Amino acid sequence: MTKSVFASSQWSLKKSKLAVLVPCRDMIHTAFAQCIGELIKLNTQNNIDTHVVYDASTILLTQRERLAIEAKNIGAEYMLWLDSDMAFPSSTALRLMKHNKSIVAANYVRRQSPFKGVAYPKIGDWENPLPYKPQQNLAEVEGVGMGCMLVKTSVLYEIPQPYFEFTWTPESNDWLGEDMYFCQKVRDAGHKIYVDTSLSMEMRHMGNWAFGPDLIK
Numbered sequence: 745m746t747k748s749v750f751a752s753s754q755w756s757l758k759k760s761k762l763a764v765l766v767p768c769r770d771m772i773h774t775a776f777a778q779c780i781g782e783l784i785k786l787n788t789q790n791n792i793d794t795h796v797v798y799d800a801s802t803i804l805l806t807q808r809e810r811l812a813i814e815a816k817n818i819g820a821e822y823m824l825w826l827d828s829d830m831a832f833p834s835s836t837a838l839r840l841m842k843h844n845k846s847i848v849a850a851n852y853v854r855r856q857s858p859f860k861g862v863a864y865p866k867i868g869d870w871e872n873p874l875p876y877k878p879q880q881n882l883a884e885v886e887g888v889g890m891g892c893m894l895v896k897t898s899v900l901y902e903i904p905q906p907y908f909e910f911t912w913t914p915e916s917n918d919w920l921g922e923d924m925y926f927c928q929k930v931r932d933a934g935h936k937i938y939v940d941t942s943l944s945m946e947m948r949h950m951g952n953w954a955f956g957p958d959l960i961k
Contacts, residue, residue: 762787762837763820763897764796767807768828773950775831782834790838795820798828805922808890808908812900820897827891831948839943840894843882846935847927849893851876851944855951862889863939867924868916878945882938887927892947895930902933 764780766772780796787794797814799807808825815823824837830852833839840848851861851874863874867887874885900907907929908922920928927937 759791759793760822760841761793761818761820762795762822762824762841763811763815763818764794764824764826764837765808765811765815766796766798766826766828767804767811768798768800769802770800772828773831775948775950776826776828779830779832779834780826783832783837786834787837792837792841794837805906805908805910808922808926809906812907815897816900823895823897825890825893825895829950830891831950832892833943833946836892836943837894840940843938843940845882845894845938846896846899847893847930848882848938848940849888849890850947851888851939851941852891852947852949854889855949861944862891863944864888864924867920867928868913870916874939874941876944878941881940881942883941885937885939886931887924888937888939889921890923890926891949892943893923899930899933899935902935903929 784794784796795818797811799810801807812823822841836850851863853859854862860873861876863885864870864887865872865874865885874883907926909925910922911920911925913920931937
């Protein structure tokens with residue numbers, strides 16, 4: 745569980761409406777549930793009208809599309825996309841909103857070897873992800889996973905539906921995920937994508953581990 749050193753701070757943000765969008769299955773991690781509760785509490789203390797929306801259907805593309813439309817229906821100024829296997833500081837939304845960017849995300853470590861982040865200076869160059877260390881406060885990238893991504897909802901009115909698709913990439917003989925497709929789409933609309941490298945150091949990607957005698961030293 746991550747703890748935020750900002751939990752008692754006051755943030756000079758105007759009143760805003762935030763939709764927290766969570767594609768999930770039948771269950772979510774306990775750590776995620778606790779983090780969401782702490783995030784809502786801190787947001788409320790800082791005048792952020794926060795709506796948490798879950799979609800527990802089975803097709804990820806459908807989930808993301810429905811959640812994006814719900815954010816528009818709510819009239820949210822911002823969308824905070826969170827995966828249900830993430831743990832994050834209570835100040836996550838406030839810190840990302842403070843940057844006042846169209847799209848700004850936190851990097852996080854993927855759950856398979858080789859362990860590396862999910863942010864890429866160049867989409868398609870998967871061997872050279874953004875270095876996983878605090879650099880300047882924000883780093884510009886072409887693509888980043890949507891496990892923790894803040895997007896101004898106004899961006900949706902500048903791009904056509906569907907907002908999310910899988911696309912085949914012949915050069916690399918694989919599928920481009922819906923997150924990278926979305927990043928390409930919003931960049932084509934003229935928006936830059938940033939990663940908060942400081943917040944990224946506090947993110948945790950929850951998963952399972954097979955515990956066996958091989959771990960005993």
